[in-house]
Amino acid sequence: MSTGESTSDITEGTYRALCKHGYADVTMEDIAAETDKSKSALHYHYDSKHDLLVTFFDDLLESFTERLDAVEGETAYDRLLDLIDTVLLPPDDDSPDRGFQTAILEMKAQGPYDEAFRQHLQAHDRTLRDHVEEHLAAGVENGEFRSDLDVEASADFLVTVFNGAQTRCVAVGRPIEETRETLRAHIDSMIVADGGGR
């Protein structure tokens, strides 16, 4: 088995273990149970649970960036909506994976305490903002979006809304789909030129 396959096995096992047990409670044993590795094999690869989770975070960020890069659509408007679906919906499932969203929220709450996590969270936040900005700037450039749009502030606002939708989904079980509808109204009124919705 190549290192790549082994890594991907551990990544997927970690994903499943986080969904089941949450960030605070997950153990190396839980993760091993979700892979074809023994617990001691995991300890051979990683010094600690923290070390493994930081690597997991790395992989997660990389695959998230790939998904953002793969956003498509004929118009900037279509690409923006596709990005929203990419961020708010999980890759392989129509219903949001609340177990995983919860683990991510737990890790976000570690931001102030954990330097490695914080760097990943900041990189993730920046990558997301950059991608949103790119679609907004393209839409302003080709006349789809308002010429006076504050691209930077709008992108930042959208990223705030994404975070809020994810947090409320975990904390109070509010369906993430509802935010997509309101976001679309926001974009049609605030971002699209002449307030013309599609």
Add this chain to the structure above:
Amino acid sequence: MSTGESTSDITEGTYRALCKHGYADVTMEDIAAETDKSKSALHYHYDSKHDLLVTFFDDLLESFTERLDAVEGETAYDRLLDLIDTVLLPPDDDSPDRGFQTAILEMKAQGPYDEAFRQHLQAHDRTLRDHVEEHLAAGVENGEFRSDLDVEASADFLVTVFNGAQTRCVAVGRPIEETRETLRAHIDSMIVADGGGR
């Protein structure tokens, strides 16, 4: 000392202990150290740390509701902005208390696992939405806000933005003040009648 004073001493001590240690790590000993009670006196009042934190959550929700009820301003627009300041800024301090915001985010991440916390989180979410709706409906009624405003969806969207601002403040250290500016632009364009800002 009255029971009321004793409760308030414990509430304030719990607040300080959560700011210092976070939700996951805080102990009854940490909380006792921030009050004039011994650890055994705390155990006399509360069966467990969880029991104490649920009571703390109760008090928090009550004082938050009081602060929302105290929101004021001559116009619905002014009251809405005062509400935003109330939600996004802490009561006694100009700079957001990131330690406490972090503890709250940790508790939000317990929503799916902890029935008592979830009920409080849902009550908090509903109270906040209701208060926002009230100001939006008053503004529609008196002609300040758009007559075709979807009051329910707009209130829900604003609550999502509040959650996002709080989450990003904790996770990536983004200043909560920046959201206030963008929120104001959102309200001026999306909510105020004829898009007329103040």
